[in-house]
Amino acid sequence: DARVTQTPRDKVTEMGQEVTMRCQPILGHNTVFWYRQTMMQGLELLAYFRNRAPLDDSGMPKDRFSAEMPDATLATLKIQPSEPRDSAVYFCASGLSTRVSSGANVLTFGAGSRLTVL
């Protein structure tokens, strides 16, 4: 089965440290999304890439978060410096879309990276 691979699965770090989460999207998918899940806010969209270009990162705190796609097989989400309020599960998802506003962009999610910032 094709799947989205995320690393690390779990990360515990101290406040102020840099955190990098990685995602390998499904081969052939041209869209990549980063979501954050917390009990209070549910699933929140952080950033969205299409054909490796960032199209929407309005949900991401710009001062400390950054998302990139160095190549088609790797997406990264970096937090620097990390804060306790960043503790959450971060999901990467990929999909295939032929139009920016396509209504048929079905996403496949990775298993998530659980981040705990002490």
Place this chain on the structure above:
Amino acid sequence: GQQLNQSPQSMFIQEGEDVSMNCTSSSIFNTWLWYKQDPGEGPVLLIALYKAGELTSNGRLTAQFGITRKDSFLNISASIPSDVGIYFCAGHPSGSARQLTFGSGTQLTVLP
């Protein structure tokens, strides 16, 4: 922005019972999707709906795209213990480049 209201927030049912949950929106959606999330895992797609009025089944699961395009429901028949998890609706708003919006989830517990 667009918001999805998903209900109920949680359900406790006996094994063998049928389950129904729904999502509503104040705006029109082009696509409705239903996902299930098991503990420690990411959401997994159950059913995708693309047309108003569409009724689609996947085993014991049935979902419908509301005729007004502002709602969708998911039914699970004859529940079994492995149905336990969080069910999310998600939709793609019409006339917008915004991506999938997720409901807050329905936590389903199936009692033996």
